[in-house]
Structure formats: structure tokens, C-alpha cells
Amino acid sequence: xxxxxxxxxxxxxxxxxxxxxxxxxxxxxxxxxxxxxxxxxxxxxxxxxxxxxxxxxxxxxxxxxxxxxxxxxxxxxxxxxxxxxxxxxxxxxxxxxxxxxxxxxxxxxxxxxxxxxxxxxxxxxxxxxxxxxxxxxxxxxxxxxxxxxxxxxxxxxxxxxxxxxxxxxxxxxxxxxxxxxxxxxxxxxxxxxxxxxxxxxxxxxxxxxxxx
Numbered sequence: 001x002x003x004x005x006x007x008x009x010x011x012x013x014x015x016x017x018x019x020x021x022x023x024x025x026x027x028x029x030x031x032x033x034x035x036x037x038x039x040x041x042x043x044x045x046x047x048x049x050x051x052x053x054x055x056x057x058x059x060x061x062x063x064x065x066x067x068x069x070x071x072x073x074x075x076x077x078x079x080x081x082x083x084x085x086x087x088x089x090x091x092x093x094x095x096x097x098x099x100x101x102x103x104x105x106x107x108x109x110x111x112x113x114x115x116x117x118x119x120x121x122x123x124x125x126x127x128x129x130x131x132x133x134x135x136x137x138x139x140x141x142x143x144x145x146x147x148x149x150x151x152x153x154x155x156x157x158x159x160x161x162x163x164x165x166x167x168x169x170x171x172x173x174x175x176x177x178x179x180x181x182x183x184x185x186x187x188x189x190x191x192x193x194x195x196x197x198x199x200x201x202x203x204x205x206x207x208x209x210x211x212x
Contacts, residue, residue, distance in 0.1 A: 004186055005030045005064055005095075007054055007086065008073035010038040013101060013151075016179035017071065018042060024187070032063050054082045060089045069186050070098040079128050083135035096142045097189050099182055104147045104198060106130040110168040113207040133196065144185055145196040149173040150209040162198035170200025171209045177201065 004021060006014055009031035018039075021027045029047045031039050036051035043049050052059040054074060064070065070090060074082050083100075090098060104110055105118045106129050119126065136143040150172045159177040162169055181199060185192050204210070 001028050002026055002069065002186065002189075003028050003030070003067045004069045004071055005032060005067040006071050006073065007032050008075065009033040009049075010035070011073040011075070012153075013175045013178050013182070014071075014073040015039075016176050017073075017182045018047075020179055020183045021186070022046065024183070027186070030063055030067065032060070055085050057085050057089055057092075060085060061092050064089050064093045064095055067093070067095050068097065069189060070095060071182055071186065072098060072100045074101070077128065080131040080135060083132040087135055087139050087141065090141055097193075098136065098141055098143045099185050100133070100136055100143060100145045101178070101182075102129050102133050102145050102147050102196075104149055104168050104200075106133055106147065107164070107196075109166070109198065114171055114205075115168070117208045137196070142189075142193045144192040144194075146178060146181060147196060147198045148178050149198075149200040149204070151175050151178070152211075156201075158201050159199050160202050162200075164196040166198065168198045168200070170202065170204040171206050172204045173199050173201045 004027055008014055010033050032050045032052055034053055036049050050063045105126050110118050133145050149170050152172050152174050154174040156174050157177050157180045159173050
């Protein structure tokens with residue numbers, strides 16, 4: 001049985017990932033989030049729920065003890081502080097494997113007019129998420145950073161990946177696809193170690209996402 005700690009467990013991608021994890025009986029989940037009643041319906045013999053803030057390192061360490069994988073689905077102005085606390089708690093508990101959701105454009109890797117539009121639209125959001133990613137990249141952890149394209153709610157799993165120093169491809173990807181990648185990485189935890197993966201739906205290149 002693989003124990004997975006999900007941080008930010010009520011997020012849209014996280015909820016999709018939880019459903020996919022629970023379809024595989026090799027996983028047990030600990031859902032860590034503020035306002036835990038939002039996922040109370042998931043509690044079971046395979047799902048524990050912890051009400052807490054990621055920046056509460058004492059509570060986070062307690063939840064992290066005995067976990068095999070941390071999946072962080074976090075957001076906010078203090079995302080760098082959250083990353084620092086996660087890394088510190090992982091060091092304290094001896095957990096090495098972390099899957100971290102970030103965003104496209106943090107390395108200025110999105111080319112052309114779409115890259116210009118993305119930079120203008122996201123602004124200093126990119127700087128904050130770059131700083132958080134740097135916390136992982138300068139650690140000794142077995143991290144995978146996932147940088148999704150602009151997210152859709154399409155009911156599909158259809159994606160391709162690019163590496164840290166590759167130009168980003170495409171403009172969009174479904175949340176369900178990102179969840180599927182998270183679960184795949186947890187199923188094969190030696191895959192994507194110390195990698196930063198851009199993730200897009202194939203053949204969605206353009207100057208901006210199709211719905212803009």
C-alpha cells in the first residue's frame with residue numbers, strides 16, 4: 001500500500017486526482033486542507049482527513065509522518081513560504097518524493113506571442129511560482145514539478161510533456177489530464193524524479209487559449 005499525502009486537497013485538480021487514486025486499491029490517502037468539511041464525504045478506511053494550514057509545520061509534520069509521497073496542489077500569495085514549509089517538514093520526517101503543481105511560464109519558457117500574452121496576463125504570479133519552484137529545485141528531494149498549460153474542465157485525458165529547458169508547447173490542457181499525470185507519477189515513483197514537466201494537450205498551439 002502506498003501512502004499519499006495530498007496538500008490542498010479540495011482543489012479542482014486534487015479532487016480529480018483523489019477519484020483516480022481511489023480507483024486503484026494500492027493507495028491510501030491523507031487529505032490535508034483548510035476547512036476539511038469540504039472533503040468530509042471522502043473519509044473512509046483508505047482516506048484520512050486533516051484540517052490544517054500548510055504553513056503550520058508542526059501539524060504538517062504530524063500528517064506527513066509515515067507517508068510515501070507528498071502531492072502538493074497549493075496556491076496563494078505565500079506560495080514560496082508554503083514550499084519552504086513543505087520541504088522542511090519532508091526533511092524532518094524523512095519523506096523524499098514530492099509532486100508539485102506549478103504553472104507554465106515560470107522559466108520564461110513559453111515562446112512567441114502566446115508567451116508574451118501569458119507573461120502579461122500572469123504578471124508577478126509567475127515570479128512567485130518560480131520562487132516556490134526554486135525551493136524544490138535547490139533541495140535534495142525527489143521532486144517532480146508540473147507546469148500545466150491553461151486549464152480546462154474537459155472530460156478527457158490527453159496530454160504531452162516537455163522538459164525543464166524545452167520550449168513550452170500548446171496553450172491548454174484538461175485538469176483531468178494533470179490529475180492523471182499525478183497519479184501516474186505516484187504509481188511509478190521513480191519516473192520524473194528531479195524533473196520539471198511542462199504539460200499541454202497536443203495540437204493546441206496558438207497565440208492564446210482558444211476560449212480567449
